[in-house]
Amino acid sequence: MALGDQNRFHISDIPAAIGLLSRLPVPVDMERAQARGAKAAWAYPVAGAVIGLLTALFGAALVAFDISYSIAAALILGFQIIITGAMHEDGLADSADGLWGGWERTKRLEIMKDSHIGTYGVLALGLSLLIRWSALSLVIASDYGLIALIAVAAISRAPMVAMMAALPNARQGGLSKAVGKPDGTSALIASIIGTGLALILLGFSGFVGFIYITLTSLACALIANKKIGGQTGDILGATQQISEITFLVVLTACI
Template identity: 35%
Template sequence: MRSLLLALQFLTIFSLKKDLSPRSASEMAWSQAFFPLVGGLLGGILAATAWGASNLFPSSISAVLVLTLHFLLTRGLHVDGLADSADGLMGGSDRERVLKIMKDSRTGAMGVSSVVLMFLIKFAALEVIISRKIFWGIVAGPIIARVAPGVFSAILPYARSQGLAKEMVSQGRWSIALVALSLGVGALFLFLPLQELLLLFVATLLLWSLLIYYYWLRLGGVTGDLLGATIELTESLVWTIICCNLTR
């Protein structure tokens, strides 16, 4: 239960217990197993918001409201990771330079451009999903995306000597990843058509395989920023695939 509360506190603005802190690195790492459940909560709130807004506003305005709420509920945590990752990976020529740029609190042109493009992709996909009233599609994105940290931490080492995500990543193991996968897939089975689930599974597996190889090639591991970027990229992919399926 503590790991679930840690996951909720880490990923969102919600905190059910004041002054909750991990008792060990292992406990913090195990919180990743419950990230998909937090994703389901986020997705449910976003879907309910989309449903309510769609009865009052055009689908485009509803999509903007959903994205704004998503940003507020997560404190823009993963968006910041995407910006830092884009700046570092596109601006650094070697491992040390990439890590140094990613640690810089200032956001560069690559980071801003990546965030803008990501929001445009999400907006376009959500506008279609909301206009077709396929609200389960909104829930799928946050669930699948938040399986990623557990999987990546089990495969890749932490790329820095120190960092905020070191405890989670360095203690990552396949048992944590398998629990995250089981919870994520189990939640999706409740509302996602099997054909859609298989398509999303294959597409997500391909994206993650490419990212894992790229992170290993460039940095020899993963960082908290890269995990955040992976979550944002996965969400964008899932919503885009669902959107494309609706328009076929």
């Protein structure tokens, strides 16, 4: 293993996290990234902040052309989906199909691995897009503005690390298993980074959002552990989506 791979932090963790969680063309030292594995998970909220920053800049360009907030919100969602490769949306759909479409653990995991999408998945995606679009339309038109996109993208990726640290892998293969299991310190650091950015950018509303995200993420973890005995990459993606929805809804309540 290369020198420095045992360190808590490494600058290469940031591009590795961006490369894992998005389709952005960042140079990644694959040998080091594989050696670091779950040690780089602390950087997931940083990757989220980068995604959020690019999304905010895209939104600013739309607003500069006097595009309505409702249409801008829809285009922002499309932009997010493109740069992330819809990986979190895919996790949400697969989790909804598997957790509610199967009657026992093995069948649920089998359904989640299936590339086809079922009724639960379609409904989950439809509701997710509808709620996010509605909330984004209000948030970007409020005093929070487009800066909220950075906070939302950062804090919504912190629970993924906590779930990876807290729950065992539900299956022996898959992306989550390949990345590995971060320790509690990495999860805490990710939470501090995500919540810290939310507090800096949004003030007290960021703290309120953190409280609600903690509760919804705990609910996701309890459901996943009960139904499939742990977490998978799909569960992590679903948790990010639910955290994002939760934070956006909290912001609309704080307007």
